[in-house]
Amino acid sequence: QVQLVESGGGLVQAGGSLRLSCGASGRTFSNYGLGWFRQAPGNEREFVAFINWSGGTTYYADSVKGRFTISRDNAKNTVSLQMNSLKPEDTAVYYCAASSGCTGSGCAARSLYAYWGQGTQVTVSS
Numbered sequence: 544q545v546q547l548v549e550s551g552g553g554l555v556q557a558g559g560s561l562r563l564s565c566g567a568s569g570r571t572f573s574n575y576g577l578g579w580f581r582q583a584p585g586n587e588r589e590f591v592a593f594i595n596w597s598g599g600t601t602y603y604a605d606s607v608k609g610r611f612t613i614s615r616d617n618a619k620n621t622v623s624l625q626m627n628s629l630k631p632e633d634t635a636v637y638y639c640a641a642s643s644g645c646t647g648s649g650c651a652a653r654s655l656y657a658y659w660g661q662g663t664q665v666t667v668s669s
Contacts, residue, residue, distance in 0.1 A: 552663030565639030
């Protein structure tokens with residue numbers, strides 16, 4: 544089991560920045576690829592970003608590429624999502640997730656992730 548807890552969400556104006564963090568406990572953190580997903584009201588949960596076990600491979604949804612940066616610190620068991628140039632359409636609940644099988648770019652599917660956090664709300668006002 545891996546327990547994930549997100550933090551850092553909030554309300555920000557369009558063009559602003561937020562940094563989300565996700566702390567993990569349980570099994571060896573560095574064994575897992577980690578992803579960020581988001582879900583807006585009425586929408587399905589969608590992929591945002593992925594980072595592999597070492598941090599050497601990252602992958603982003605086209606909608607956030609160039610604005611968001613995913614990173615991890617295996618010594619602290621944390622994964623972060625730096626979000627810049629935020630837009631109202633980025634408003635959603637953001638979830639971190641852990642996968643034992645994902646290693647590279649083919650890690651956008653929710654079904655590949657066995658462990659999920661409870662989510663943190665991000666609201667971007669126009």
